[in-house]
Amino acid sequence: MAVLTEKHDGDFALSQDGQVQLRLWLRMLSCTMVIDKRLRAMLGAAFDTTLPRFDVLAALDRAEETELGGLTMGQLSRMLLVSNGNVTALVQTLVREGQVETLPFASDRRAQIVRLTPAGKQAFRAQAERHHAMIGQLFAGLGPQETQALYQLLGRLKSSIAASGDTA
Amino acid sequence: MAVLTEKHDGDFALSQDGQVQLRLWLRMLSCTMVIDKRLRAMLGAAFDTTLPRFDVLAALDRAEETELGGLTMGQLSRMLLVSNGNVTALVQTLVREGQVETLPFASDRRAQIVRLTPAGKQAFRAQAERHHAMIGQLFAGLGPQETQALYQLLGRLKSSIAASGDTA
DNA sequence: CGGATATATTTTAAGCCTAAACCATTTTCC
DNA sequence: GGAAAATGGTTTAGGCTTAAAATATATCCG
Numbered sequence: 001m002a003v004l005t006e007k008h009d010g011d012f013a014l015s016q017d018g019q020v021q022l023r024l025w026l027r028m029l030s031c032t033m034v035i036d037k038r039l040r041a042m043l044g045a046a047f048d049t050t051l052p053r054f055d056v057l058a059a060l061d062r063a064e065e066t067e068l069g070g071l072t073m074g075q076l077s078r079m080l081l082v083s084n085g086n087v088t089a090l091v092q093t094l095v096r097e098g099q100v101e102t103l104p105f106a107s108d109r110r111a112q113i114v115r116l117t118p119a120g121k122q123a124f125r126a127q128a129e130r131h132h133a134m135i136g137q138l139f140a141g142l143g144p145q146e147t148q149a150l151y152q153l154l155g156r157l158k159s160s161i162a163a164s165g166d167t168a
Numbered sequence: 169m170a171v172l173t174e175k176h177d178g179d180f181a182l183s184q185d186g187q188v189q190l191r192l193w194l195r196m197l198s199c200t201m202v203i204d205k206r207l208r209a210m211l212g213a214a215f216d217t218t219l220p221r222f223d224v225l226a227a228l229d230r231a232e233e234t235e236l237g238g239l240t241m242g243q244l245s246r247m248l249l250v251s252n253g254n255v256t257a258l259v260q261t262l263v264r265e266g267q268v269e270t271l272p273f274a275s276d277r278r279a280q281i282v283r284l285t286p287a288g289k290q291a292f293r294a295q296a297e298r299h300h301a302m303i304g305q306l307f308a309g310l311g312p313q314e315t316q317a318l319y320q321l322l323g324r325l326k327s328s329i330a331a332s333g334d335t336a
Numbered sequence: 337c338g339g340a341t342a343t344a345t346t347t348t349a350a351g352c353c354t355a356a357a358c359c360a361t362t363t364t365c366c
Numbered sequence: 367g368g369a370a371a372a373t374g375g376t377t378t379a380g381g382c383t384t385a386a387a388a389t390a391t392a393t394c395c396g
Contacts, residue, residue: 021307022300024319025203031325032200033249035193052352074374081201083354088376090352110361110374132190139189141328146321151192153310153318157199160309165206220382242344251384256346258382278344278391 035138042134047127054131055080056090057099057124060116070115072105099123203306210302215295222299223248224258225267225292228284238283240273267291 040051059079063071071079077087091114094100099120105111116124139147208219227247231239239247245255259282262268267288273279284292307315 020312020315020319021303024307024315024322025303027319027322027326028196028200029204030249031322031329032196034329036197050351072374073376077375081198082352084375085355085377086353093351105374108362108374112375135189135193137332138329139192139325141331142321142324144188146324147188147192149317150321150325151188151195153314153321154192154195154199156310156314157307157318158195161199161202161206161306163309164305218381240344241346245345250382252345253347253385254383261381273344276344276392278389280345 035135038138039131039134042130043127046130047123049123049127052080052082052086052090053094054124054127056087056094057116057120058128060100060114061121061124061128064116064121068113068115070103070113072111072113074111076114094120203303206306207299207302210298211295214298215291217291217295220248220250220254220258221262222292222295224255224262225284225288226296228268228282229289229292229296232284232289236281236283238271238281240279240281242279244282262288 036051043049043051043054056076059076060070063069063075073084073087073091076091077084080087091100091102095102099117100114101117103113103115105113142150204219211217211219211222224244227244228238231237231243241252241255241259244259245252248255259268259270263270267285268282269285271281271283273281310318
């Protein structure tokens with residue numbers, strides 16, 4: 001913690017540290033929101049779907065290589081950082097649309113496996129391509145080392161958040 | 169999309185870069201979501217309120233110095249980047265709770281002014297203090313020049329987004 | 337003036353999201 | 367074995383959010 005010792009410029013900046021953090025947070029929130037909205041708008045316009053549904057497909061796609069070939073509801077919930085009930089609703093609509101199917105999980109009759117149908121996999125691939133392309137466009141103005149620097153600073157932020165969680 | 173549309177040259181670099189950008193986006197989204205959730209949880213637990221309601225109070229607090237002493241529904245909507253109908257609902261509940269009041273706007277009978285009540289101002293001050301403190305904690309692990317660097321890189325990202333918007 | 341257009345706002349329908357209560361099954365432990 | 371606790375999942379009630387339709391008022395222009 002800095003004491004106000006020096007004369008001119010640096011002290012002012014430090015005394016304003018809280019303000020800087022608030023402005024940083026607001027800018028970060030704003031950027032995230034704008035990108036998020038663009039992605040949602042694109043998914044709605046091009047595929048008549050939503051970001052949460054896309055996220056479910058993406059998680060299941062990544063899980064296809066595993067032994068189960070899919071995920072349980074609870075795994076999905078923890079992976080997407082959304083509530084259990086929310087996953088229930090999302091999976092229900094995806095089942096209704098034929099993009100996803102559920103199977104009983106033999107070794108635990110409370111649980112069930114969710115996995116992509118062929119139609120779901122095909123839909124996901126098309127969506128992922130556009131999703132990926134749009135992110136590429138949005139970040140295109142950043143050079144490689146800016147991208148890298150931002151990635152690393154966000155890693156530091158992640159650590160900072162984790163550290164603050166221990167005591168908060 | 170004029171610049172990068174040439175065919176064979178950049179493919180490898182672009183595909184690599186795209187992966188980095190996707191990971192960057194996911195990390196940024198994750199950090200933002202975690203902070204957002206913490207703030208919501210704090211506001212709910214400590215003040216039985218929500219982040220959107222806090223945002224309304226914050227906007228009105230900032231507008232208190234102006235001539236009107238408040239904002240119209242439309243100004244609020246544009247400022248918070250949420251839909252008009254959403255503002256209607258938020259203001260209604262804040263009016264019901266006595267934190268906000270609406271006044272007819274003499275020079276345009278379609279519009280109305282929304283402004284803080286004394287109770288609203290008092291509630292906001294307490295909430296803002298905690299909000300500010302929590303952000304300080306979450307970002308505490310970043311040094312001053314890391315904070316500054318992150319702020320500037322997000323500014324670059326903001327420009328990149330704006331530039332991509334011109335053509336997308 | 338008066339119709340066409342634009343603006344400010346509300347309403348409506350629908351989806352997302354959560355916490356809390358609830359049910360079914362599994363695990364723990366005596 | 368069997369009660370108690372834990373876990374997987376669904377349901378419910380309620381708030382947030384949007385787009386689109388509807389309402390009221392204001393402005394533009396012939």
